[in-house]
Amino acid sequence: MSPSVPLQEMIRAIRSARTQCEERGVIQRECAAIRAQFRQVDNGARSHNLAKLLYVHMLGYPAHFGQMECVRMIASPRYSEKRVGYLGAMMLLDEKQDASLLITNSIKNDLSHSNQYIQSLALCTLACMGSAEMCRDLAPEIDRLLRASNSYIKKKAALCAVHIVRKVQDLGELFVPAARSLLTEKNHGVLHGAVVLITELCENNPETLERFRKTVPDLVQIMKSLVISGYSPEHDVAGISDPFLQVRILRLLRILGRNNEAASEAMNDLLAQVATNTDSTKTVGNAVLYETVLTVLDIKSESGLRVLAVNILGRFLLNNDRNIRYIAMTSLQKIVGTDHIAVQRHRGTIVDCLKDQDASVKRRALELSLALVSASNIRSMMKELLLFLSSCPLELRAQAASGIFNAAERYAPSQRWHIDTILHVLTTAGGDVRDETVPNLIQLITNTSELHCYTVHKLYRALLTDISQQSLVQVACWCIGEYGDLLLRGECQETEPVQVTEDNILDALEVVLQSHMSSPATRGFALTATMKLSTRITDNVDRIRSIVSIYGSCIDVELQQRAVEYNALFKKYDHMRAAVLERMPVIEKNSPGHTNGESAGEALKEVQPAQGSTAPSLPSNTASTAGGDLLDLLGGFEPTPPAPAPQGLTSTHTHTHTHTQISMIKCIFLQCCFFCFCFCFFFSTVPTLTVYDKGGVTLTLSCEKQSNSGLIVTLTASNSTDSDISGFTLQAAVPKSVQLHMKAPSGDFLPARGAAKVTQMVVLNNPNKVGYHVWRCCCCFFINNINKGN
Amino acid sequence: MMRFLLLFSRQGKLRLQKWFMPMSEREKKKIIRDMTTMVLARQPRTCNFLHWKDLKIIYKRYASLYFCLAVESQENELLALEIIHRYVELLDKYFGNVCELDIIFNFEKAYFILDEFLMGGEIQETSKQIVNRSIEASDMLQETMEEYMSKPAF
16 A cells, blocks of 8 residues: 555654754644645545644644544545544544544444445444444444354454443343354354453353353363364464464353353363463463463362362473463462462472562562461571562562561461561661561560560660661660660570670660661650669669750650650659569550460460550559559459460469359359559549450549549449349559548449449549559459350 | 553654553553553563553563553463564564554554454454455555546546
C-alpha cells in the first residue's frame, strides 16, 4: 500500500524540530491547516488529514476537534476513509464522549455490509469502545453474525459478543446457544473465540456454568487432538501446536472443574498427558505447562496428579530463565498453605533464590521462605534470613525484619537464641523495624530472668559501638537502667568478663542523652535509665542528681517534665525513691499462643496486670524488698508478681481458698483475678476509669473529693456474661499513710447479662497529704460455667 | 483480559498505545508516565514481570523499543510474552525487517495489524498466515478502491 506522503512529510518535519518550542510551533501550524481542511467539503486528502491528527494526538497534544471528522469519515463510502475513520474513533472517542452515539448507526449499517473487511472494521470498533447502549442495540445483529457468516467474521463476532457480555451482563443469555454450536468448528480462530466467549459466560453466571459443564468431553477431545496430532505448519510455535488455544482451553477446564468431582475426573487423563508430553525447553512449552499446573492445583484432582504438578513447579525453580523461576515461586506461594509438605521439599532452591540479582525474584523468595519456616528448620532458615537481611534491598527490609520477628516468636528453640536473633536484627536493620518491637523486646527480656546478666552485657557493648539505631538504643537504655547492678558485678557466665565502672555506664547514657542522633523518645529512655541507676549504684548518686537537675530546664517539654519529677523524687520524696525505682514486674503480653520453646501451662487463665505498668516512667509497685512500707498488703496475701508460670497462680489460689471457703464441687470454672493499678494525682479528681475488664466482668472506679484530705471512691462491678456470678468480694490495700474505710457493698451476687450492678463505696483519708496514691485491689468471685473451654 | 499495550522508545517517547478498557485522557496520560518510568528503570538482566496496582505488567525490549502489556491477575504471564513476540513477528513480516522508524512513519499500519491480531483485550487469530493474508487483502482493497475512485469517469 502506498504510504501517505503528506503524513510522512509532517512526521519528518516534527522530528526535525530541535527544541520542544519548535515542535509546538510546527504542530500548531499543522493543526490549523488540518482544521481548515476539515471545514471544507469533500476533498481527496481527508484520510491523510485525519491520520496526521492522530499522530499529533499520540504525541500528547489535544485533538478533540477531530471527533466529528471521525464520525463523518466512518459514514463515507470509501474504504480508505472508513479505515482511518474507525481508527480515529477508537483513539479519540470513548463511551464517555457524546459523539460516540452518532456512530452507532454507521456501525449498524456496516455490520451488514457485503464486504467482509468493512464488517470487520465495524466489529473491531464495537469491541473496542462500544458503550452499554450501543451493545444493547447491536446485540441481535452480533448474534446473527455468530451463526451465519464465514469464519473470518465469526471469530470477530465472538470477541464482540465477549465485550457485550462484559458491558451488559444480562445479554449473556442471548449468546449461549450460539456459543455452544461454535465449539464444533474446525477453524482455530473461531474455536479460540468460542472458548473465550464460553469462559466469559461461565464466569458471569453460575447457572450457565452448570450448563456448560456438559462440554467438558468436547473440550478434552479438542485438546487431545492438539497435543497428539502431528506437525501443523499453520499453528505451530516451536513444536507446540497452537499454544494460545491450548492455554485458553486449559483455563476454561479449570473453571468448569473447580469444585466439581465429575468434571475433574473427566479431565484427569488429559492433564496428565499434557503435563508429561509438553516440551519444556522453550518458553511456549513452559507457558502451557504453567497453565496445566494451575489447573491441576485448582480442580479436585487426584493426589498423584497434584504431586506431578508440584514437581513441575520444582523443576521450574531450577530453570535458568529468571521469568520461570519467578512464576514458579508465585505459584508455590499460593499452595504453600495447602500442600505444605510438598513445597518443603524445594526449600533449598527457594532459599538459594534469596541471593538472586533480581528484586522481584528476591521478594517472592522472601515471602515463600517466611511461609516455609517451621519448628524443625528454624535455626538454618534463620541463618539464611539474617544473611539476607544484611544485604537485601531497602524496600524489602521492613518486611524481612517483621517476618523474622514473627518466625522467631513462634518457633524460637530457646530464650537466648530468641534474644540473640532480635539483637542481631536490631543492629543490622534497626531503622526499619516497627514501633512495637521495642516494648515486645523489653517484655521478652523481663520474662527471661536467668539471662538478664547476659542481655545487659550484650546491650551495653552494642550501645558502646553504635548509637544510631534508635530501637536498639532504647532497649539498651531500658536494660541498663533496670539491670545496671548486674552490669557492675562484672562476671557473667555466658560472655567474657569485663570491668565496667559506674562512671562508664553513666558516660554511655550521657552520650545518648546529648547526641544529635537520638530521637526525643530515646532521650526520655536514657534519662529514666539514669534516674533508675540512682538506686542501683552507690558512689555516683551526686552525678545523677546533677544530670537530672540540668535537664530540668531542657527545651523538650517531655524531658523537662521528667527531670522535674525526678528532682522532686530526690528532694521531697527521697524516702520513697528506693521503692518507686525498684525492679519492674514481669510484663504480660496480651496475645495468646506464645510458646517460646517452653510449655506455658494448663488451661488456667493468665494473670493480667494493669495497663499502667508497661511505660517505664510510671513507678511500679512490687514490694519484694525494701520499701515494704509502701504497701500494706492484704492479710495473708503473698506479694508474688504476676508471673506466667503456673506455680505463682496456684499459690494465690490456695490463699483465696482459705480466705473465702469455696466449695470446689459446685464450681466448674474458677476465676481468680489479681490486678493492680496505680495512678498519680496531685489532689485533683480523676474521672471515671474502667480499671478491670476481662471475661465479661467490668469494674469501674469514680472518685470524688470530699474534703481537703478526703476522697470518696465508688467501685462499680457489672457482669456481661451469660452466667451468674456469686460470692463477689472486693478487697483493697493502701499505703500506711492513708486511711481506708470500706463501706458495705450493695451485694455479692452479679446476675447475668448486666441485670444489676454491685457498688461499694470506699472512703480514703489522707491526713499527711502524700503526693502519690497507690492502690491495690483484688476481686474474687465464682462463675458456674457449663463449657469448660471458656 | 489485556488492559493496554504500549510501545515506547528508550527515551520514553510513545510510539503506539492501544487501550482495551475505556479511560479518561488524564488517566491514560498518568498510566503512560507511570509505565515508562517503571519499565525504563529496570536493570537489564531482571525478569520481565512487574506488579502495578492489581495488574501484571509484562514488558520486553526489542532493539530500541519497549513493548509493555498489562494483563489482569489471572492471566498467564508466559503466554503474554508469547503474544508480544507474535505481534513483533507480524510487524516484521509486514514491513520486512521492521525497525522503530517503520513504526513511527507508518503508525496507522501498525494499528491495523494489531487490530487483526488482538480484539477486545483477547487474541483474535492464532495463525500468523491468516493475519498476514487479511492485512494484505485489506490493503489490496484500499488500493483498488483508490484507483477506482480516482479514475476519471467516462
